[in-house]
Amino acid sequence: MDKIVIEGGVPLKGTVEVSGAKNAALPIIAATLLTDEKCVIKNVPMLRDVATMLKILRGLGVKAQMEENRVVVEPLRYKQCTADYKLVSTMRASICVLGPLLAKQKLARVSMPGGCIIGQRPVDLHIKGLQALGARIKIEHGYIVAAAKQLRGGNVFLGGAYGSSVLATSNVMMAAVLARGRTIIENAACEPEMVDLANFLIKMGAKIKGQGTPLIEVEGVKYLHGAVHSVIPDRIEAGTYVLAAAITDGDLIIERARIEHLSALIDKLQQVGISIKAQKGAGIHVKRRARLLKPVDITTLPYPGFPTDMQAQMMALAAVSDGISVITEKIFPDRFMHVSELNRMGANIFLEGASAIVKGVKRLSGAPVMASDLRASAALVLAGLVAKGKTEVSRIYHLDRGYEKLEQKLEKVGAKIKRVKE
Ligand code: UD1
Secondary structure, eight states: OEEEEEEOOOOOEEEEEOOBOHHHHHHHHHHGGGOSSOEEEESOOOOHHHHHHHHHHHHTTOEEEEETTEEEEEOTTOOOOBOOHHHHHHOGGGGGGHHHHHHHHSEEEEEOOOOBTTBOOOOHHHHHHHHHTTOEEEEETTEEEEEOSSOBOOEEEOOBTTBOOHHHHHHHHHHHTTSBSEEEEETOOOOHHHHHHHHHHHHTTOEEEOTTSSEEEEEOOSOOOOOEEEOOBOHHHHHHHHHHHHHTTOEEEEETOOGGGOHHHHHHHHHHTEEEEEOSSSEEEEEESSSSOOOOOEEBOSTTSBOGGGHHHHHHHHHTSSSEEEEEOSSSTTOOTHHHHHHHTTOEEEEETTEEEEEOOSOOBOOEEEOOSHHHHHHHHHHHHHSBSEEEEEOTHHHHHHOTTHHHHHHHTTOEEEEEEO
């Protein structure tokens, strides 16, 4: 297994380019199951999760290939409706084939995703939403089995204990586009990745209004055709590089980053003492304003609130700030596996329920640490970039799920980072 070795303390300088958004690419690739025609998806990041999604499609009898950052899918009237159990269980996001398969094949069998390291991941909202469209759903031999001869439009409020759900909204929207009549989704997720999915579906001939707001309206159509689409830049990857500049006292231009997708993060970073400016064209310029970073209080929330997918990385920054920060997790209350690893590097963080109290320290010190999930791994890399001495991050297959060419991109802007075989 590979690990990442970082020699910390180098301020990052230069330009780093953001790849396409993983969380937009995955449901968009799943949405190609709604048509019989060829689709071309561009700006797809080359990541393990994308490879897994393509394998799931091939397992369904669909022709799906990736060359560089371009995915070509040719469904060719595929017949299967069962998504491979093993593949689905390796990636929670594969649940987003449920809606398209049900709408197109009238029957879908997708394995029940288990809990994962960041906490319980229920599927009740996916089920509730599809039932509102007339689907009959049962759990059988570890599979979610959904069936409906003809889905019909319906009204559904998609709110759970922690607010809206990104993939449940995606699933219901993808099923509704081929349902008979009108569907109203209330408390819909507003994430930019949802909007990108809706825009792709519209290119395929779907009738959708309200994407990006909590009320989405879908008027079902009989048939969707093929489409060509370019995936939006990854705001979480962009945010991670913003923090890499901030934590190393660097000076980075993050090319292609969309500033309008990063408002919650930027607002907090301005309070901390980081200057962030939009570049002409696309991209942002990040630089520290003050020598000492101010502490900051953060609560993760659905978009446009502070993203849970940036919580771990922000904690790495708070760990070296001058004061006490409180970071509260309101989406996945158990998502704190990075705390003990950051403490291993000399951070001073303790947990109080769903909040982390972060007492800033002057410096972190490099150590062997273990990644537990995708964003926790990114936080450990950030900590390693600023820590004194050598940090070794193992189990980096998590990073390969979500960051395209991470070490190459960081190396290009001056980081002393390499991937080695363990
Ligand atoms: C997506 C993102 C993930 C991000 C998360 C929250 C993808 C591929 N993944 O995951 O990176 O961390 O949004 O922004 O886009 N919930 C229920 N019932 C359900 C479904 C979800 O209660 O049926 C809860 C979850 O446990 C969580 C909250 O709703 O507390 C939000 O989760 P959700 O938005 O569904 O996450 P995902 O869509 O799986």
